[in-house]
Amino acid sequence: PGLGPDAIAASLSPYDGSGNPRLIAPAFAEAARKLGAEIIEDAEVETIRRTGSSFLVTTSKGTFAADCLLNTAGAWGARIAAQFGEAVPLDARGPQMGVTEPLP
Numbered sequence: 001p002g003l004g005p006d007a008i009a010a011s012l013s014p015y016d017g018s019g020n021p022r023l024i025a026p027a028f029a030e031a032a033r034k035l036g037a038e039i040i041e042d043a044e045v046e047t048i049r050r051t052g053s054s055f056l057v058t059t060s061k062g063t064f065a066a067d068c069l070l071n072t073a074g075a076w077g078a079r080i081a082a083q084f085g086e087a088v089p090l091d092a093r094g095p096q097m098g099v100t101e102p103l104p
Contacts, residue, residue: 040059040061040062040064042061043059043060043061043062044059044060045057045058045059045073045080046058046059046060047083048069048080048083048084050084051065053067054066054067055067055068055069057069074092075090075092077090078090
């Protein structure tokens with residue numbers, strides 16, 4: 001019933017999860033803001049340095065300190081990991097997102 005009348009095929013993978021990243025990413029951001037996070041968008045990471053037990057991140061929008069660093073750079077993640085001497089074999093290939101929402 002979730003398919004339109006013109007659908008000729010479908011697939012089912014009962015152990016996979018799915019979500020539209022165009023909706024989920026803003027929802028995660030809003031939840032983080034409600035918990036007190038400040039989100040800086042469109043900030044290019046220039047350098048990341050370890051300073052004892054924390055990190056100093058210099059970006060195009062300022063410098064930030066953090067006790068924990070999570071690499072969520074996606075296709076650019078290998079460049080971030082390389083700053084710590086970690087080789088990450090990563091090939092970015094597109095498209096990375098397929099959206100199949102009904103349109104008017």
